[in-house]
Amino acid sequence: MALRCDLIIRDATLIDGTGGPRRRADVGVKGDRITAIGDLGGLSADREVMAEGRVVSPGFIDAHTHDDQAVLCGPACMLCKTSQGVTTVVVGNCGISLAPVPMAERPPPPLDGVCAPDWWIFDSFAAYADRLRTNPSSVNTLALIGHMSLRVGAMGRDLDRPATDGEAERMRAMLAQALAEGAAGFSTGLFYPPSKHAPTDEVIAVSEALRGTGGLYVTHMRDEADHVLDSIEETVRIGRAVGVPVVISHHKCAQPENHGRSRETLPLIERHAADWPVAFDMYPYTASSTSLGARKPRPDVKVTVTTSVPHPEAAGRDLFELAAEWGVTAEEAAARLMPGGGVFHNMAEEDIRRIMAHPLSMIGSDGGPLAKHPHPRLWGTFPRVLGTYSRDLGLLDLETAVHKMTCRTAVVFGIPDRGVLREGAFADLVLFDAATVRDRATFTEPKQVADGIVETWVNGQSVYTHAAGASDTPAGRLLRREAARRAA
Incomplete structure (x- = not known):
């Protein structure tokens, strides 16, 4: 076990990704890997995060x-x-x-x-x-x-x-x-x-x-x-x-x-x-x-425009309402909006x-x-x-x-x-509050940051905090598939 970590998340509720039961423990990270899980009271770190019982998961x-x-x-x-x-x-x-x-x-x-x-x-x-x-x-x-x-x-x-x-x-x-x-x-x-x-x-x-x-x-x-x-x-x-x-x-x-x-x-x-x-x-x-x-419009399926190259002002509008304003069928309105999505x-x-x-x-x-x-x-x-x-x-x-x-x-x-919390695994981690985590993005206001996601780490580096938003840390990597894996 490393005597000193780069990061320790203390007093967390660990949900390890396997589907097994949660438990209370600390997580220690050195470089891009999880180096220790358990009672890490004897270890110190360059940065310590107090989870206060909130969830740490992969x-x-x-x-x-x-x-x-x-x-x-x-x-x-x-x-x-x-x-x-x-x-x-x-x-x-x-x-x-x-x-x-x-x-x-x-x-x-x-x-x-x-x-x-x-x-x-x-x-x-x-x-x-x-x-x-x-x-x-x-x-x-x-x-x-x-x-x-x-x-x-x-x-x-x-x-x-x-x-x-x-x-x-x-x-x-x-x-x-x-x-x-x-x-x-x-x-x-x-x-x-x-x-x-x-x-x-x-x-x-x-x-x-x-x-x-x-x-x-x-x-x-x-x-x-x-x-x-x-x-x-x-x-x-x-x-x-x-x-x-x-x-x-x-x-x-x-x-x-x-x-x-x-x-x-x-x-x-x-x-x-x-x-x-x-x-x-x-x-x-x-x-x-x-x-x-992709699909022919039909009156029993509501369609909202997400984007349109010729009519960017249509984004967020109902396709059938647009068609009525233009005095055309919904199919013709969709064609006018193309290239576009819905x-x-x-x-x-x-x-x-x-x-x-x-x-x-x-x-x-x-x-x-x-x-x-x-x-x-x-x-x-x-x-x-x-x-x-x-x-x-x-x-x-x-x-x-x-x-x-x-x-x-x-x-x-x-x-x-x-995808798992264990010693030796990569330190891709998220700290969240199980009591408050919730999506805020809606069909009318879709670009909304969620509640309850406290911090996200990729390969041991912090890439997002709810308090400060996205970092400029290029922590990601291109991954390759390893075929021989046991069933989940």
């Missing part, structure tokens, strides 16, 4: 983000995450990644809504990784490679068709190189126009690059509405075909006619998970957010609770950092789980809630020595 791992650009823009750009206690983000989701395809013109939606047009400059994953190492973020980053990005690289803008064998092979080769350079897996967004014409066989052909690498297959499925069961089957088929674990992104049952169908989807996922590694993430809201062109109130609370409570679930925010008026999940996801769903509703005990944000996610994504 820093939260955001299982699903679109922070590909944000992590390159300096530590302060990640306030929306560090203020929630997030210390690691998974980027490159839904088939969209900044690497390895540079784009000289504005990419097709939804790629343009995730990263600004002038950021599509990376011709390899190595180049993206080098930029991240040279200009570190305040959070750690684990990166996937997106199918939509690869399709544009192999097929140009001729995307309304299946790839030829040669194009699929080109995508496979690009993916293989990126995996060799440190990418953690392959993501698809088969729901979206740039990939919806890709048949299952094309996805399998590209995914062959994953075979034997330990990489993950992560997917925004082809359909999260009427054909959600078929999409689950397709997802598992792809993973089995190339011998890799699968992660279903932001699992939901979308559109009013599908409310309650988590009673069907969860047992189906369970049956597959009995003999194949299948996991899913989710966010704690009944509204989704994506490109305004929030779609298309899910049921009963499904959110059932999916969140399921043992296979993880928590991911799926926020849109570029949106002028983003979905509140960008700023509120993790405190909302802790406050609303754990403390107020009692859906999960606090140990289980933390587990779904930490160790569970670290195991699924193969992130060693993170």
Whole structure:
């Protein structure tokens, strides 16, 4: 045991991320690692923090983000995450990644809504990784490679068709190189126009690059509405075909006619998970957010504009009210607003609770950092789980809630020595008040720092305090997946 620490957090309630019971103890940190846990009254430190019984847990791992650009823009750009206690983000989701395809013109939606047009400059994953190492973020980053990005690289803008064998092979080769350079897996967004014409066989052909690498297959499925069961089957088929674990992104049952169908989807996922590694993430809201062109507007689903290039003043407005003012249909109004994004109130609370409570679930925010008026999940996801769903509703005990944000996610994504409080683990930590932690971000005021997150540390360095806000400390690192991990 070290005689002197850089940091000691004293008199904390420890929730270690494993799902095990809480206990009272001190935590000592030296450099980037936890060096001691227990009664550390005999040790001193350069800095001592009195927790006074508040909770110390592993820093939260955001299982699903679109922070590909944000992590390159300096530590302060990640306030929306560090203020929630997030210390690691998974980027490159839904088939969209900044690497390895540079784009000289504005990419097709939804790629343009995730990263600004002038950021599509990376011709390899190595180049993206080098930029991240040279200009570190305040959070750690684990990166996937997106199918939509690869399709544009192999097929140009001729995307309304299946790839030829040669194009699929080109995508496979690009993916293989990126995996060799440190990418953690392959993501698809088969729901979206740039990939919806890709048949299952094309996805399998590209995914062959994953075979034997330990990489993950992560997917925004082809359909999260009427054909959600078929999409689950397709997802598992792809993973089995190339011998890799699968992660279903932001699992939901979308559109009013599908409310309650988590009673069907969860047992189906369970049956597959009995003999194949299948996991899913989710966010704690009944509204989704994506490109305004992704779904046809319908009167029984409220839509709020998050951003619009031709009409920036429309951000925060109701789509149907705008359409009435303009004297056009909602579909025409959406077209006028493009490129643009929206929030779609298309899910049921009963499904959110059932999916969140399921043992296979993880928590991911799926926020849109570029949106002028983003979905509140960008700023509120993790405190909302802790406050609303754990403390107020009692859906999960606090140990289980933390587990779904930490160790569970670290195991699924193969992130060693993170997501757990133990001696020798990396010092990604969050100190929060279990009695007051709560999201403040709302659909009308989405850019709000949460209550109750006292301080966040990444690799032993403080990156956020509630009192002072984000620090300018570039403490984050690019992480690599380690495939051999025990089940969570």
